[in-house]
Amino acid sequence: MDRATIDRVLDVLVARRIRTLDLTGGAPELNPHFRDLVAQARSRGAHVIDRCNLTILFEPGQEDLAGFLAGQQVEVVASLPCYLEDNVDRQRGAGVFDRSIRALQQLNALGYGRDERLPLTLVYNPQGPSLPPPQQALEADYRRFLGERFGIVFTRLFALANMPIARFGSTLVSKGQFREYMGKLRAAHRPENVGQVMCRTLVSVDWQGFLYDCDFNQMLGLHLHETGQRHGRLHLDDWLEMDLDGNPIVVADHCYGCTAGQGSSCGGALA
Ligand code: SF4
Structure with missing residues (x-):
């Protein structure tokens, strides 16, 4: 940076x-x-x-x-x-x-x-x-x-919990364990954890100043988008101009790593 x-x-x-x-x-x-x-x-x-x-x-x-x-x-x-x-x-x-x-x-x-x-x-x-x-x-x-x-x-x-992305994700793929691990995360999903995931209160900023809902999304290149927009990449410059409260969170399968029982956020186990 x-x-x-x-x-x-x-x-x-x-x-x-x-x-x-x-x-x-x-x-x-x-x-x-x-x-x-x-x-x-x-x-x-x-x-x-x-x-x-x-x-x-x-x-x-x-x-x-x-x-x-x-x-x-x-x-x-x-x-x-x-x-x-x-x-x-x-x-x-x-x-x-x-x-x-x-x-x-x-x-x-x-x-x-x-x-x-x-x-x-x-x-x-x-x-x-x-x-x-x-x-x-x-x-x-x-x-x-x-x-x-x-x-x-x-x-x-x-x-x-280990997120099924980046180096850990590719190790799982190369060992043929990816689907099994994803199944484990999905099976352990707890709806009550959805209210506590860190992306609700945190914004992740990359080295160029682009914004993401969390570090995992940053690793996956899933940029934070403005409400109603599916394209475009929000930057620190935009954040100075607009309030991100209530902005939708970009989610995908890896989010089961946060919502699983004994899953986690950067702040430790949720439940
Ligand atoms: S991985 Fe998904 S649920 Fe977990 S913090 Fe990031 S966006 Fe939220």
Whole structure:
């Protein structure tokens, strides 16, 4: 995301009275404007979330990143797909578990997970084509294991379902498991979750400033359209001019990943 688009994000933040700026990417911290965006959003009163992959804290030039995040009271949401080393390293690469543990200890030392102004959320996702186990029980397991073994504390755990799209979707296709997994999501559909899906309250912005109903739709290239329009792509510039309240949400089969029992949104399991 270039500087001009980042400035547009800040304009929209003020004009539309956005309360939370949730930053994600491969590693949003590597954007040269990341720290300025965070500081400016905080000075405008927004709560800022950094979806952090933890290992970024050990990249050259990022030695002071954890201190910066704490100083700005940025909420950290960090992926730790399991509390067992083998499972994490198999999914993320050799040594990732060890670096993630050291990063969590560094964040704890700064007050993350202990001070209520510095929330630290961990994110779990299943290894294969199954729905995550109940979030509460899993959180208790994480808490016990990480606490006893490494002295790590955290605020809460999100258990996220794997969406049948992007890399996970193509792995399912290549293993002949796509239809079976979609069937599992459909069978677990809970109408009561429809009222809680994140696209009702969130707008996802891509690196060029185009808008989507959520990150999953962004990955699929399903742009947010103006009411009554099926074509055209809404941009931050449009959002400055128009209110998106009540704008229809673009849905497709992958949405069963959100509405399934034990399905999820970026804010963890719904029901
Ligand atoms: S995948 Fe569908 S239901 Fe889930 S947040 Fe996106 S648009 Fe909403």
